[in-house]
Amino acid sequence: MVNRAELDQILAGLEKTEELEGLQKAIVSLRRVFGIDHIVYHWVDSAGEQYGCGTYPLKWIDHYSEKNYLRVDPVIIGCYQRFHPIDWKRLDWSSKQARQFFADAQSFGVGNQGYSIPVRGPQGQFALFTASHNCDDATWAEFIEQNGRDLILIAHYFNRKALEFEADKKMEQSRSLSPREIDAMTLLAMGYSRPQVAHALSISEHTLRVYIESARFKLGAMNTTHAVARAIGCGLIVV
Amino acid sequence: MVNRAELDQILAGLEKTEELEGLQKAIVSLRRVFGIDHIVYHWVDSAGEQYGCGTYPLKWIDHYSEKNYLRVDPVIIGCYQRFHPIDWKRLDWSSKQARQFFADAQSFGVGNQGYSIPVRGPQGQFALFTASHNCDDATWAEFIEQNGRDLILIAHYFNRKALEFEADKKMEQSRSLSPREIDAMTLLAMGYSRPQVAHALSISEHTLRVYIESARFKLGAMNTTHAVARAIGCGLIVV
DNA sequence: TTCCAGTTCCCCATAAATAGCGAGGTCCGG
DNA sequence: CCGGACCTCGCTATTTATGGGGAACTGGAA
Numbered sequence: 122m123v124n125r126a127e128l129d130q131i132l133a134g135l136e137k138t139e140e141l142e143g144l145q146k147a148i149v150s151l152r153r154v155f156g157i158d159h160i161v162y163h164w165v166d167s168a169g170e171q172y173g174c175g176t177y178p179l180k181w182i183d184h185y186s187e188k189n190y191l192r193v194d195p196v197i198i199g200c201y202q203r204f205h206p207i208d209w210k211r212l213d214w215s216s217k218q219a220r221q222f223f224a225d226a227q228s229f230g231v232g233n234q235g236y237s238i239p240v241r242g243p244q245g246q247f248a249l250f251t252a253s254h255n256c257d258d259a260t261w262a263e264f265i266e267q268n269g270r271d272l273i274l275i276a277h278y279f280n281r282k283a284l285e286f287e288a289d290k291k292m293e294q295s296r297s298l299s300p301r302e303i304d305a306m307t308l309l310a311m312g313y314s315r316p317q318v319a320h321a322l323s324i325s326e327h328t329l330r331v332y333i334e335s336a337r338f339k340l341g342a343m344n345t346t347h348a349v350a351r352a353i354g355c356g357l358i359v360v
Numbered sequence: 361m362v363n364r365a366e367l368d369q370i371l372a373g374l375e376k377t378e379e380l381e382g383l384q385k386a387i388v389s390l391r392r393v394f395g396i397d398h399i400v401y402h403w404v405d406s407a408g409e410q411y412g413c414g415t416y417p418l419k420w421i422d423h424y425s426e427k428n429y430l431r432v433d434p435v436i437i438g439c440y441q442r443f444h445p446i447d448w449k450r451l452d453w454s455s456k457q458a459r460q461f462f463a464d465a466q467s468f469g470v471g472n473q474g475y476s477i478p479v480r481g482p483q484g485q486f487a488l489f490t491a492s493h494n495c496d497d498a499t500w501a502e503f504i505e506q507n508g509r510d511l512i513l514i515a516h517y518f519n520r521k522a523l524e525f526e527a528d529k530k531m532e533q534s535r536s537l538s539p540r541e542i543d544a545m546t547l548l549a550m551g552y553s554r555p556q557v558a559h560a561l562s563i564s565e566h567t568l569r570v571y572i573e574s575a576r577f578k579l580g581a582m583n584t585t586h587a588v589a590r591a592i593g594c595g596l597i598v599v
Numbered sequence: 600t601t602c603c604a605g606t607t608c609c610c611c612a613t614a615a616a617t618a619g620c621g622a623g624g625t626c627c628g629g
Numbered sequence: 630c631c632g633g634a635c636c637t638c639g640c641t642a643t644t645t646a647t648g649g650g651g652a653a654c655t656g657g658a659a
Binding site: 456538539540541563564566567570571574583 | 638
């Protein structure tokens with residue numbers, strides 16, 4: 122059974138920390154409190170940069186990136202399209218690559234059981250909070266039943282902190298577009314051509330061009346496609 | 361003080377429900393358990409469709425959409441760029457439009473205090489879970505201090521259920537792109553022109569064109585911009 | 600009141616993307 | 630072993646987007 126007071130204390134400490142190392146420390150403490158083999162938090166930001174902390178063996182992490190397992194790992198693939206936390210057993214391990222990957226992971230000491238919680242940030246950041254352990258199915262099911270809710274909350278707190286650190290790095294973003302520029306970008310993202318967009322907005326094609334160029338300039342984009350991609354990435358328009 | 365047993369029972373009921381009405385019922389119960397004026401859950405999916413349930417007066421909801429307040433509401437604007445839950449007091453109410461909006465909301469019986477939790481789905485869905493009440497700052501601060509964590513968890517459960525219903529409606533999506541197609545889309549989203557992408561991938565411009573057209577076809581897109589927008593929206597590429 | 604950001608309009612030239620045709624290779628699973 | 634999905638290359642013509650100039654009206658902020 123988990124010591125709730127200690128858990129609260131760890132979360133409080135996590136909330137107060139000012140450095141990235143605080144995440145790693147919290148993970149080590151959490152592993153002890155929950156009494157499991159591994160806890161990992163890993164995220165990818167809108168620029169494709171990655172950050173991870175956790176208790177997986179360094180050799181496994183190196184091996185993982187070396188083999189480019191990011192494209193094979195059913196945990197990543199499965200969670201990327203999903204919202205709810207998921208037990209590893211419910212993922213798709215049918216392909217040969219996936220089974221080989223799992224066997225490889227086992228040999229590096231990753232648990233045979235796992236529970237991964239996807240978390241998403243406002244700019245398309247994607248993070249995964251994973252608890253992993255070596256035990257039988259029944260024991261693991263009971264562990265998740267007992268602690269699933271806490272793990273969701275912890276994943277949320279981790280992500281909040283990680284995004285806080287990221288925000289420090291890039292504040293220059295988030296310049297907004299004018300209403301007309303948003304209209305234009307939105308319609309372009311919906312697949313309309315310039316003449317169609319101009320007609321839809323009841324303005325001349327030239328005026329539309331001014332908006333597109335203005336938006337491109339504001340977003341620091343090279344062309345329309347880039348501008349739309351950035352607008353979506355920044356949450357300025359809804360796809 | 362909140363009755364935890366009752367809260368757990370409501371969440372369990374929410375998890376089991378098979379209909380959208382289950383969300384509305386849960387909200388009514390939650391409002392009673394927490395003893396506050398309003399609870400609202402509102403989401404927008406990747407196609408721009410909206411769904412909402414909650415306890416705001418219908419007249420306010422009509423008034424809101426009639427006045428097109430979605431573009432003015434500081435709660436929406438603020439939460440869309442944020443990850444962590446936020447107290448309405450900490451939002452930006454400096455503009456005249458915002459203050460006018462707030463006054464208007466008050467006149468319709470919306471609470472003067474509020475706490476909104478943004479939640480995001482895998483395909484760019486954005487939801488907001490809001491608790492609102494009429495009381496002084498200190499009382500509200502204590503309420504949030506007491507129940508903030510539970511509210512986060514509840515928001516998570518609501519979103520999980522809402523996405524479940526949405527998934528039923530559109531399973532046809534999520535066809536994947538080939539590795540080369542992903543490379544091409546990714547570089548295009550990064551602002552490279554076709555010649556640049558072709559050079560970066562060390563392939564001929566023609567071959568690149570085949571990928572782009574293939575991706576466009578798979579995504580049902582009208583042009584490159586549309587395809588990139590969809591690829592991002594579907595989480596097939598990372599911006 | 601002045602000034603700036605936003606909205607709106609026009610022409611012309613060039614660069615880029617799209618559309619049409621076809622063709623040969625690998626690699627995987629039924 | 631064969632079909633299908635994937636990767637690779639070529640040609641030409643048309644449509645579309647982008648860039649370079651300039652100009653006027655609006656409304657809210659300093």
